[in-house]
Amino acid sequence: MLRVALKGLASRRLRSVLTALAIVLGVALISGTYVLTDSINHAFASIFQTVYRGTAATVTGRSAIDASASGGTSGDVPSFSESLLPRVQRLPGVKDAIGGVQGSPQLIHDGKVISFGGAPSLGFSVDPSKPDLNSLDLVGGHWPGPSAVVIDSNTASKKHLHVGDEIGVQTRGPERMMRISGLVRLGSASSLGGATLAGFQLATAQGLFGKVGKLDDIRVSARPGVSPSQIVARIRPLLPRDAQVRTGAQEAAKSASATSSFTSFFKTFLLVFAGIALFVGAFVIANSLSITIAQRTREFATLRTLGASRRQVLRAILVESLMVGLLASVVGMLVGLGLAQGLFALFNALGLTLPTSGTIIEARTVIVSILVGVVVTMLASLRPALRATRVEPIAAVREGATLPEGRFARFRTVGAAITALLGTLLIVQGLFQAKGTGAVLSAIGFGAILVFIGVALLSARIVPTLAEWIGWPATKLGGAPGRLARENARRNPQRTASTAAALMIGLALVTLVAVLAAGITSNFRNSVNQLFTGDYAITAQNNFEPLPTAPAQAATRAAGVTAVGNVRAGEGRVFGATEQLTAVDPEIALVVSLKWKAGSQAVLRSLGPAGAFTDNGYASKHHLTIGSPVSVTTPTGRRIGLVIRGIFKPPSGGSPFGPITMSAATWDRSYQQPQNLYTLVRMSGGETAANQAALRHALQGFPNAKVQTRQKFIDNQISGLSKALNILYLLLALSIIVSLFGIVNTLVLSVFERTREIGMLRAVGTTRRQIRRMIRHESVITALIGSVIGIVLGLAFGALLAARVSAISFTIPVGRVIIFLIATWIVGLVAAIFPARRAARLDPLRALSYE
Amino acid sequence: MSEVVTPTEQATVIAASEVSRRFGQGDTAVMALRDVSAGIERGRLTAVMGPSGSGKSTLMHILAGLDRPTSGTVTLGEIEITHLNDDQLTRLRRDHIGFVFQFFNLLPMLDARENILLPMQIAGRDPDPGWLDEVIDETGLRGRLSHRPSELSGGQQQRVAIARALLSKPTVLFADEPTGNLDSAASDEILALLRHSVDSVGQTVVMVTHDPRAAAVADRILFLADGVIVKDMPHAGEDTIVDAIKSLQ
Numbered sequence A: 001m002l003r004v005a006l007k008g009l010a011s012r013r014l015r016s017v018l019t020a021l022a023i024v025l026g027v028a029l030i031s032g033t034y035v036l037t038d039s040i041n042h043a044f045a046s047i048f049q050t051v052y053r054g055t056a057a058t059v060t061g062r063s064a065i066d067a068s069a070s071g072g073t074s075g076d077v078p079s080f081s082e083s084l085l086p087r088v089q090r091l092p093g094v095k096d097a098i099g100g101v102q103g104s105p106q107l108i109h110d111g112k113v114i115s116f117g118g119a120p121s122l123g124f125s126v127d128p129s130k131p132d133l134n135s136l137d138l139v140g141g142h143w144p145g146p147s148a149v150v151i152d153s154n155t156a157s158k159k160h161l162h163v164g165d166e167i168g169v170q171t172r173g174p175e176r177m178m179r180i181s182g183l184v185r186l187g188s189a190s191s192l193g194g195a196t197l198a199g200f201q202l203a204t205a206q207g208l209f210g211k212v213g214k215l216d217d218i219r220v221s222a223r224p225g226v227s228p229s230q231i232v233a234r235i236r237p238l239l240p241r242d243a244q245v246r247t248g249a250q251e252a253a254k255s256a257s258a259t260s261s262f263t264s265f266f267k268t269f270l271l272v273f274a275g276i277a278l279f280v281g282a283f284v285i286a287n288s289l290s291i292t293i294a295q296r297t298r299e300f301a302t303l304r305t306l307g308a309s310r311r312q313v314l315r316a317i318l319v320e321s322l323m324v325g326l327l328a329s330v331v332g333m334l335v336g337l338g339l340a341q342g343l344f345a346l347f348n349a350l351g352l353t354l355p356t357s358g359t360i361i362e363a364r365t366v367i368v369s370i371l372v373g374v375v376v377t378m379l380a381s382l383r384p385a386l387r388a389t390r391v392e393p394i395a396a397v398r399e400g401a402t403l404p405e406g407r408f409a410r411f412r413t414v415g416a417a418i419t420a421l422l423g424t425l426l427i428v429q430g431l432f433q434a435k436g437t438g439a440v441l442s443a444i445g446f447g448a449i450l451v452f453i454g455v456a457l458l459s460a461r462i463v464p465t466l467a468e469w470i471g472w473p474a475t476k477l478g479g480a481p482g483r484l485a486r487e488n489a490r491r492n493p494q495r496t497a498s499t500a501a502a503l504m505i506g507l508a509l510v511t512l513v514a515v516l517a518a519g520i521t522s523n524f525r526n527s528v529n530q531l532f533t534g535d536y537a538i539t540a541q542n543n544f545e546p547l548p549t550a551p552a553q554a555a556t557r558a559a560g561v562t563a564v565g566n567v568r569a570g571e572g573r574v575f576g577a578t579e580q581l582t583a584v585d586p587e588i589a590l591v592v593s594l595k596w597k598a599g600s601q602a603v604l605r606s607l608g609p610a611g612a613f614t615d616n617g618y619a620s621k622h623h624l625t626i627g628s629p630v631s632v633t634t635p636t637g638r639r640i641g642l643v644i645r646g647i648f649k650p651p652s653g654g655s656p657f658g659p660i661t662m663s664a665a666t667w668d669r670s671y672q673q674p675q676n677l678y679t680l681v682r683m684s685g686g687e688t689a690a691n692q693a694a695l696r697h698a699l700q701g702f703p704n705a706k707v708q709t710r711q712k713f714i715d716n717q718i719s720g721l722s723k724a725l726n727i728l729y730l731l732l733a734l735s736i737i738v739s740l741f742g743i744v745n746t747l748v749l750s751v752f753e754r755t756r757e758i759g760m761l762r763a764v765g766t767t768r769r770q771i772r773r774m775i776r777h778e779s780v781i782t783a784l785i786g787s788v789i790g791i792v793l794g795l796a797f798g799a800l801l802a803a804r805v806s807a808i809s810f811t812i813p814v815g816r817v818i819i820f821l822i823a824t825w826i827v828g829l830v831a832a833i834f835p836a837r838r839a840a841r842l843d844p845l846r847a848l849s850y851e
Numbered sequence B: 001m002s003e004v005v006t007p008t009e010q011a012t013v014i015a016a017s018e019v020s021r022r023f024g025q026g027d028t029a030v031m032a033l034r035d036v037s038a039g040i041e042r043g044r045l046t047a048v049m050g051p052s053g054s055g056k057s058t059l060m061h062i063l064a065g066l067d068r069p070t071s072g073t074v075t076l077g078e079i080e081i082t083h084l085n086d087d088q089l090t091r092l093r094r095d096h097i098g099f100v101f102q103f104f105n106l107l108p109m110l111d112a113r114e115n116i117l118l119p120m121q122i123a124g125r126d127p128d129p130g131w132l133d134e135v136i137d138e139t140g141l142r143g144r145l146s147h148r149p150s151e152l153s154g155g156q157q158q159r160v161a162i163a164r165a166l167l168s169k170p171t172v173l174f175a176d177e178p179t180g181n182l183d184s185a186a187s188d189e190i191l192a193l194l195r196h197s198v199d200s201v202g203q204t205v206v207m208v209t210h211d212p213r214a215a216a217v218a219d220r221i222l223f224l225a226d227g228v229i230v231k232d233m234p235h236a237g238e239d240t241i242v243d244a245i246k247s248l249q
């Protein structure tokens, strides 16, 4: 029996390969994701191992509110006093100890900030006398003197900068010109995802980063025979409240884990789309297998008359699927390796060159890829295989015997309706009732799967009607082939429905994304238009990085400026949770208009040292009213006592502020490095070319500050969203490609099945062109059926989500829907190319004599 | 009109007792068999004849356990097969029943040898090598063993099917119109083969046919008309059979 299965597979090579293709892409995405993220993690781990290789222990700042925060660039981790350094240096067993600070200095060349793909800029202090303990490795030139800088070789080569050239460096104050004394890299990496690196002497760096007398870290090397843990134990008693100590190895692991927590999010995200592609692939496989098994009814019946048991038939089919699944998974895994390489190349092309230390293929990647591919294939083949076991031996002698209906066939419609309903209920429950992200997402995900399965089964009922409508133009334009195509699509509704279902899933998700995008952006636009009553906004060039306060101060001196309102942002601990908090200037009242539930616009102007305001959602969550006291703890451990003075109603597009907002003056007293998330400006005369020029002129010394009109500000804020959406579209396109294989598959199988019929059509004078046109119309009709059902489902999902999430207002993205329909039509045409050619090639004589 | 069939001295291998088979319900119901009782004798070639639609195939399917009667029973040896479940029927087919079909029903992806061995492999048994050689020689397939069905003539394909059925030495070999798709030369070969299997090793064969030439090789001929056995006659020449058919019309 095993041999029958394998030989059968070999004799149906084309069909088997087409079936296998359905699973290849999904598996490729799984293995590609693993390889990519493993390689990135490995690269970062090795970078940090190199960085900390000579380091026995490191002392770093300790956030009073977030023990896991690390790194001195974000401003969320406090710096500590440099008086600790000499005491550490004097400890027995300590060979060397150097202090360091970090920051985000902008490198400026030709009046422009150097930035690759919006990646951040990282600045370090270096100690020329202790190169072993420096984070940066010198690869050319010399370590910097007091007014020189070393930059990473990647930036240097991309910007054609050389040792001895001058470069602008800007941190908190005006731009400073510095000579490049050398080129460096971080650990073993020449590029960190496009980030620029700069190194300065400690005193220079302290001045630049506003950390005079302070340190972000102390790196310690040990004398021979002294272990890192001994050093750590000796340092610990010396530590002030705002510092902590770890061994070099621990610090390396911790730094690497910051990357891996990002890559693990990225990984989960990509795996979700791999899952979707596999789900669609499962539909395609189940459908292809159903068709092939129906065509092989006679073969199974004959096997039964020869003494094969039901179990043997089942086993034979499952062995076939196992082989197909295995083949597809192995190929998919290899394609995934290529995919990972491709993504590295893509990031490189975008300027976000990722560090590499070779392609990492873990055993887990191979095992998971193959296991998932095989299991999905087997699960998808289970139902068709079980149906094959129901073939009665007598079918071996009956003319035109067909596959018997499943045992539960008569419950199909009811069952499908119940499944779809159950799925809908689960989604609703997930949206409106479930608590916790995990519960919500799993309810929605599982619900969506049920809805898709239910609708796929149900849609067989509406396929004849849909085919009639959608096929109508084909009958008018396509003549006889068009009419035949429509009838072909209608004659086996279950098959057409299953084929269309694969496409339906992709289209439903794409439509959902389009609905969300339209809803979020229109809502965001409305909200900003309503809130922002100023004329210009100032943000960093990459739209999201906070800016130092200096540019905003410079803006106040521009001619015609009547108000400058800053929004500061940073971490703080409130009611036991770490939140992103904000602070505002009194002048914010002139550039932002809020709707107040309690208090009034005047609150903005008169917060004073202890005043604060909040939004009504946060207020009701923590039972805050006017006069309620609120205590905020800063990362340095300072406590700020505040009193609620106002409660505003945020617009549906989201609040521009954190849950608690205080005055900028209070903020600046408690936060080490105040930064503006954005600055809003009002000018007399409003938006004019002269005003914009004046503002630009005032900000000339700050290349990283970007002046934008209100409209441009909105567009820039949304641009991040549309980039994210394009990635979603791209990933969902994979699922649509899988369903395209499904259509190809069904058409090839139908052509095979209708060999006689096509031969007859040819014999009575149908031309090859007409045959091709018939297949093409059939393909387009099937694709459009899937797409219409999918779009309707997607709109329904979108409406449900909009009903729950106030930030999304439900709008039908008409333009997008039209694009999707056109795209579907193209998918249908593409899918038909190969099957149509095969059908047209059939020799009428041979087709007729075919048994 | 119905004639009682008297059991002969020969041992009966399969006995049908008052077997009826109705297809469909109500107005459209067709009685394919009405209270048919018959015994198939061991080591003989029994032909079943009758006009188209008379119920020949239906009778054969029921005797072979492929179909169940609406009423009545069929016993093979000691076993009553009409109430066996699917697993028991599967075992019955492995142990006792061989089929030769009008359209050969060979597996296209297997070559002749693999097709012949298939039932043994399905049952997980090793063929008796001596018997395998004998069957291959008798069916004259020695030179064709590695050919796929698509590379064989109709007569050769049917010989593969006969070899496949003989290899497991079934208690009864059923053949439904085994020559229905063959020209007369090939038909003669097939009929000679079936006859030889009865004479040389005492194979029991039931053959459905409407061809008097085919029926002429039988030891006994059952005539069906309208679902009823109307005549049961011993071996006869072609002309006698033609006359018998005429007399029944």
Ligand SMILES: Nc1ncnc2c1ncn2[C@@H]1O[C@H](COP(=O)(O)OP(=O)(O)OP(=O)(O)O)[C@@H](O)[C@H]1O
Pocket: B023, B024, B030, B031, B032, B050, B051, B052, B053, B054, B055, B056, B057, B058, B059, B210
């Ligand atoms: N599966 C079925 N469903 C409905 N009616 C059937 C079925 N099989 C057979 N019949 C009917 O039962 C009667 C006997 O059929 P059967 O196939 O046994 O005839 P036959 O003698 O073998 O004919 P032929 O020589 O044409 O093969 C016929 O009227 C036929 O239409």
Ligand SMILES: [Mg+2]
Pocket: B056, B057, B058
């Ligand atoms: Mg018949």
